[in-house]
Amino acid sequence: MTSNPTFHELADRALAARNAAAYGHDALITCDRLVRIFSADGVEVQALQGLDLLVHEGELMALVGASGSGKSTLMNILAGLDKPTAGAARVAGHDLLTMSARERLAYRRETVGFVWQQTSRNLLPYLTAAQNVALPMQLARGRGRRRAQADRTLELLDLLSVAECRDRRPHQMSGGQQQRVALAVALANNPAVLLADEPTGELDSHTAEQVFAAFRTANEALGTTIVIVTHDQSVAGEVRRTVAIRDGRTSTEVLRHSEVDSATGRETLVAREYAMLDRAGRLQLPAEYTRALDMRDRVALELEPDHIAVRPDNTQTDRHRQDLETDQ
Numbered sequence: 001m002t003s004n005p006t007f008h009e010l011a012d013r014a015l016a017a018r019n020a021a022a023y024g025h026d027a028l029i030t031c032d033r034l035v036r037i038f039s040a041d042g043v044e045v046q047a048l049q050g051l052d053l054l055v056h057e058g059e060l061m062a063l064v065g066a067s068g069s070g071k072s073t074l075m076n077i078l079a080g081l082d083k084p085t086a087g088a089a090r091v092a093g094h095d096l097l098t099m100s101a102r103e104r105l106a107y108r109r110e111t112v113g114f115v116w117q118q119t120s121r122n123l124l125p126y127l128t129a130a131q132n133v134a135l136p137m138q139l140a141r142g143r144g145r146r147r148a149q150a151d152r153t154l155e156l157l158d159l160l161s162v163a164e165c166r167d168r169r170p171h172q173m174s175g176g177q178q179q180r181v182a183l184a185v186a187l188a189n190n191p192a193v194l195l196a197d198e199p200t201g202e203l204d205s206h207t208a209e210q211v212f213a214a215f216r217t218a219n220e221a222l223g224t225t226i227v228i229v230t231h232d233q234s235v236a237g238e239v240r241r242t243v244a245i246r247d248g249r250t251s252t253e254v255l256r257h258s259e260v261d262s263a264t265g266r267e268t269l270v271a272r273e274y275a276m277l278d279r280a281g282r283l284q285l286p287a288e289y290t291r292a293l294d295m296r297d298r299v300a301l302e303l304e305p306d307h308i309a310v311r312p313d314n315t316q317t318d319r320h321r322q323d324l325e326t327d328q
């Protein structure tokens, strides 16, 4: 039985709630119960159904999920190209729900950079690589400081190992070179966040590796926070954190860290999978786990000192067995 709280206890609780850090206060990207509903021909599609996600400054992380799970919807919202229906989304201090059209334009030019899957969507075909990289700087800051812009253009092309492409137009470059130049374009204004939607989707595995290496270089050398949507297992397997989206919500997360074998001195990457617990206490159990134990509709929970046990609901099978026994 719970006793009624005293006035002092209530006052302490109110103070603690006021002082509690807001969800995601120290994150660069905060998605808090994000909802996006599309209506087409009178039919509603809930592309995001209360998605929670935190990304911290300096992270390089991957988002994975089946087709239709909501990855592109989330990326378009983070890119400032689409608005959520409900919930909260903040990127580098910008509130993506309440931004004015003018702030949205500045946000897209200066706070986020993006690289899309289709190489043709990333680069202007009639400009050289160097002109493509310089363009966002000219649009954001006007035509002044041309020397500084030219220097930064060359630095970025050099950093991403495509300096030799500076005077070539997109059709004179390979697919991998185009994506690395696209990365330089996206980094031109030194964005806080770089978003990439299947950037290696149109490339063979060897070229994909080189392009992914360029993303890693950008993350390590410039400290840019990077979120990559990918189907590519070799990309998803190489980042420290992979978040899976299922039915418009974050479902599981794989964290990787390196461990050094004390005997051989060899370094290996160790991965561990976690399920996401949202703030309402909801948890998505992996489908293969629930299938393996034939868990449906209802499960039994038991609180143990250091874990919570989730067991199949045996009352249904017990009742079924009792029914059979009574029939005999």
Ligand SMILES: Nc1ncnc2c1ncn2[C@@H]1O[C@H](COP(=O)(O)OP(=O)(O)OP(=O)(O)O)[C@@H](O)[C@H]1O
Residues within 6 Å of the ligand: 038, 039, 040, 045, 046, 047, 065, 066, 067, 068, 069, 070, 071, 072, 073, 074
């Ligand atoms: N503009 C739109 N109008 C109506 N429904 C949409 C729209 N955009 C997305 N959807 C729907 O929202 C859901 C999520 O789509 P989304 O494109 O975000 O998935 P995805 O995970 O990126 O898939 P894929 O890997 O195939 O690109 C899907 O059911 C999709 O049909």
